[in-house]
Amino acid sequence: MRLAIPGALAGLVAAGLAALPAAAAAPAAPPVRPAGPVIEVDTSAELRGALASAAPGQTIRMAAGEYRGAFVARRAGTAAQPITLAGPRTAVLVNDGPSGAGPSCPAPTAGWDSGYGLWLYGAPYWNLTGFTVKDSKKGVVIDDSRHVKADGLHVHHVDEEGVHFRRSSADGVIRNSVIEHTGLVQPGYGEGVYLGSAGSNWGCHGNAGGADRSDRVLVENNRIGPHVAAEAVDVKEGTFGGIIRGNTFDGRGITGQNSADSWVDVKGVDYLIEGNKGTFAPPGTFANGYETHNPATTPSFANGCGTVWRDNASDLGGAGAYAIKITSVSKCSGRPHVVHSSNTVRRATSGLTNVPVTP
Template identity: 40%
Template sequence: MTTLLGVMPVVLLLACSRQLSSPAATETATLTHTTAVYRTVYVSTASQLTSALANALPGDSIVLADGTYSGHFTMAVSGTAAVPIILQGSRNAILDGGDINTGYVLHLKAAYCTVRGFTVRNGLKGIMTDGTVYNLIDSVRVYNIGEEGIHLRTFSSHNTILRCDISYTGLKTPGYGEGVYMGSAKNNWGTYTGGNPDKSDSNQVLNNHIGPNVAAECIDVKEGTTGGLVSGNYFDASGITGANSADSWLDVKGNYYNIDGNTGYNPSGSVLVDGFQVHCVYSGWGNYNVFTNNNCTVNASGYGFNIQLSGSNGTTVGNKVYSNNTVTEAVSGVSNIALSN
């Protein structure tokens, strides 16, 4: 029976019904003295999934049976802070876009949604968010993708990417093959954000495994974004290509990011140059980022932390690399800036 969340167990009249007809089996539970109706919707085909997403209500849990769901899917109905909409399944429930050359396998365009546990593969982009807030992408496997694995775009803020496994990205366009991509490059602001910075702010990327065979950076933080947290992740540089100047695990071009407690590994012989980088690609950006407690096995000619100080686009300020970071096998040293204590 469906679990009832966020409602006090006052005098109840529990009315349960199960609908087993197409498009999906649904359980509902209703409480007197409230208007809450929370449903568990079981799906086992692509058409049932499409229908369940289109007709979702706040509080719905859409449960994927194991199997392959072929197509491109859009989650555009919002939940609420108290009762999010949940889409969940095991790793054996697979959303398959069918072609690494086109389309988003899963397109999130809603607020207060959780996607959890299943697999996303075979699309130009794995999971794309546009204009989303307070979503959770949890324990999803993303692989075999033409460009980015997970992309937070178009003012997508306060979202969390947690415990995901991302590999084999950039199979079509290696230079766009980031594992996680936050925001939009300045050259795309005219397309997606009316010429304004893409303020995809305050997002968190936590405890994910990114790599191997992520063709560009494991994480790319774009100019125009502010105030995110990147923590507890494991980065594997095996298969990084160097295309489009991608030669680090993480490249920060935004402001006020906290990068803490990540572990980076680079096998000898890859094209990685530095472990972590900060760049100013647009004046006023690439500032006040803080690196703490990261463990870096670089095995490359560069630094553990390479902070661009100035360039043709401007000067960075306020970035700090703390002495509690651990760096091994970086030929140029721990950091190109003085360490903070």
């Protein structure tokens, strides 16, 4: 039954309804949250979506939990507005790959999972902060991505290397991180931090004058080891001007495979190595604390020359010969190495270095 309302009352009712907000008369659909500066994710699918659509200035913040799958970032930040991927140590990336048929030179390809825990490909100006990568073929791979800063990561239990700056990923940083238990499947490729690429791989990874110019990478205040199967830091030929500073190298578990028998192997040019602390104890194969080598490449560089060491403390555990072993002095006559007297050594079978010491 429909009730009649007297004219005066009807006017009052109509006026009152007109004053009400629209939502009171008909509830509206909840607003769509814009893709703002902070994107919160807590599932693998959300993380993949956020990486795929990331924009300069955004922060992708992972909740605690395990994220399984292939996580690839191909979006560029800028110097003024980098993109940040952040999470607590309990936000853990795991990749059960590889799977599918990949290209001869690694590149993100439909139907192929590289097995990398996190892969930045053509993605400059990213900050990677705080989270964990484990149980993957490789840990963090940075390809053709300049100005990537990784801070406070934990990379462990990976089949090959922990963190790789590759394909001319210059001006990067890896600091305040822990890298351990690498090379579980391929010990000879189990470096903690890998800078550049071997000259034999420049056909794939060389995109700057034929070389992999992953130059000026800062490796700072990390703990690398134990059970890093190859070098804690492998500096490849054709790279220039990096700094390896304030790190702790634990050589337990280094395998000696693929000539990996030192904390740091320098084949790059004009590196500064300072303020690091290295130790060795069994198990493992250990020849020297720091080594240089001079591979020939085309184009030609003064590979393995011009390194400066200062304020490094080395304990070779009675197994290693020199704290700093210069493989060839004559090949670096135009760009000599400098070993300062501020470096110290304990329990070496031969001594501090095989070259004259500079005050």
